[in-house]
Amino acid sequence: xxxxxxxxxxxxxxxxxxxxxxxxxxxxxxxxxxxxxxxxxxxxxxxxxxxxxxxxxxxxxxxxxxxxxxxxxxxxxxxxxxxxxxxxxxxxxxxxxxxxxxxxxxxxxxxxxxxxxxxxxxxxxxxxxxxxxxxxxxxxxxxxxxxxxxxxxxxxxxxxxxxxxxxxxxxxxxxxxxxxxxxxxxxxxxxxxxxxxxxxxxxxxxxxxxxxxxxxxxxxxxxxxxxxxxxxxxxxxxxxxxxxxxxxxxxxxxxxxxxxxxxxxxxxxxxxxxxxxxxxxxxxxxxxxxxxxxxxxxxxxxxxxxxxxxxxxxxxxxxxxxxxxxxxxxxxxxxxxxxxxxxxx
Ligand SMILES: Cc1cc2nc3c(=O)[nH]c(=O)nc-3n(C[C@H](O)[C@H](O)[C@H](O)COP(=O)(O)OP(=O)(O)OC[C@H]3O[C@@H](n4cnc5c(N)ncnc54)[C@H](O)[C@@H]3O)c2cc1C
Numbered sequence: 001x002x003x004x005x006x007x008x009x010x011x012x013x014x015x016x017x018x019x020x021x022x023x024x025x026x027x028x029x030x031x032x033x034x035x036x037x038x039x040x041x042x043x044x045x046x047x048x049x050x051x052x053x054x055x056x057x058x059x060x061x062x063x064x065x066x067x068x069x070x071x072x073x074x075x076x077x078x079x080x081x082x083x084x085x086x087x088x089x090x091x092x093x094x095x096x097x098x099x100x101x102x103x104x105x106x107x108x109x110x111x112x113x114x115x116x117x118x119x120x121x122x123x124x125x126x127x128x129x130x131x132x133x134x135x136x137x138x139x140x141x142x143x144x145x146x147x148x149x150x151x152x153x154x155x156x157x158x159x160x161x162x163x164x165x166x167x168x169x170x171x172x173x174x175x176x177x178x179x180x181x182x183x184x185x186x187x188x189x190x191x192x193x194x195x196x197x198x199x200x201x202x203x204x205x206x207x208x209x210x211x212x213x214x215x216x217x218x219x220x221x222x223x224x225x226x227x228x229x230x231x232x233x234x235x236x237x238x239x240x241x242x243x244x245x246x247x248x249x250x251x252x253x254x255x256x257x258x259x260x261x262x263x264x265x266x267x268x269x270x271x272x273x274x275x276x277x278x279x280x281x282x283x284x285x286x287x288x289x290x291x292x293x294x295x296x297x298x299x300x301x302x303x304x305x306x307x308x309x310x311x312x313x314x315x316x317x318x319x320x321x322x323x324x325x326x327x328x329x330x331x332x333x334x335x336x337x338x339x340x341x342x343x344x345x
Pocket of ligand 1: 179
């Protein structure tokens with residue numbers, strides 16, 4: 001039996017702690033509750049939005065005149081184990097970091113560098129979460145979805161999810177009809193490959209004289225690095241990185257380095273394009289640890305990619321602060337930043 005709440009404050013369902021009210025909100029604990037809620041919403045012609053932990057969403061001040069479904073579907077099942085692999089199916093509402101901890105405890109490799117990312121397991125696929133050299137695309141086998149068009153549960157293979165840098169079919173398609181109910185990962189029994197480790201992790205291991213490369217030592221390294229750099233969303237309202245790293249052509253990149261007379265941190269995308277560090281662009285533009293008294297928003301002192309809500313009251317003000325950052329960076333560098341968290345609805 002589903003419990004439909006009315007006129008719910010949406011700031012309690014976003015780690016940026018902003019937004020109006022939802023007309024209806026239901027916490028979904030099972031596939032049956034998911035189906036039941038969708039049927040109820042469709043019967044009453046209500047639009048639907050599914051969320052997990054709200055760590056990558058910002059609600060509009062106007063709120064949402066529909067039904068928010070908060071995915072709390074649990075479950076963890078390991079199967080088809082062979083000498084080198086284990087498949088694991090996880091309920092979309094499981095807390096992601098607890099799942100990483102559990103697989104690390106099983107001494108499995110594949111998601112240990114994605115430690116301490118807030119939110120739910122289902123949402124990791126939505127923006128193909130990535131950190132410290134790993135992305136969910138590297139281990140995802142398939143997702144179970146509920147299709148709002150024909151009201152059936154289906155399996156979508158990883159390739160059908162169209163995962164790309166911080167995006168997927170679930171994020172890029174405005175008419176996405178899929179609600180994710182479970183995620184299946186293929187994890188490995190081999191130990192982590194040193195050649196694939198991110199430089200900051202290698203530096204941490206060296207500094208701490210750690211030579212034993214296991215999922216557990218990598219997880220601990222990532223937790224320590226992240227905790228020293230990022231604000232805890234339970235204490236300081238934020239959505240993590242507020243901008244993605246922009247992709248520009250090599251031609252533009254070289255002329256930018258020359259005109260600024262600076263070495264800009266970058267990563268090769270393909271033969272024509274390069275990704276540049278958005279954090280560097282923001283810091284270069286003089287906006288690291290920048291506090292805007294007018295709007296109540298700021299950039300974080302040790303990671304300027306993170307926008308924090310110090311005393312902000314409205315999403316309108318956050319958008320004004322975002323546009324100020326985008327305009328300033330563009331005027332200083334000619335590069336346009338793109339927002340990472342989604343503004344809903
Ligand atoms: C401090 C901090 C650090 C972060 N670090 C990283 C990082 O290193 N790398 C990274 O990639 N991200 C990072 N994030 C962003 C965020 O944590 C991830 O994107 C996370 O996967 C979002 O999970 P969530 O459950 O909170 O999703 P939500 O914010 O609830 O939802 C995000 C999007 O997914 C959709 N969605 C959620 N669940 C479902 C579902 N079951 N079915 C269909 N659609 C769904 C929502 O509609 C929304 O569009 C960070 C955030 C914070 C606050």
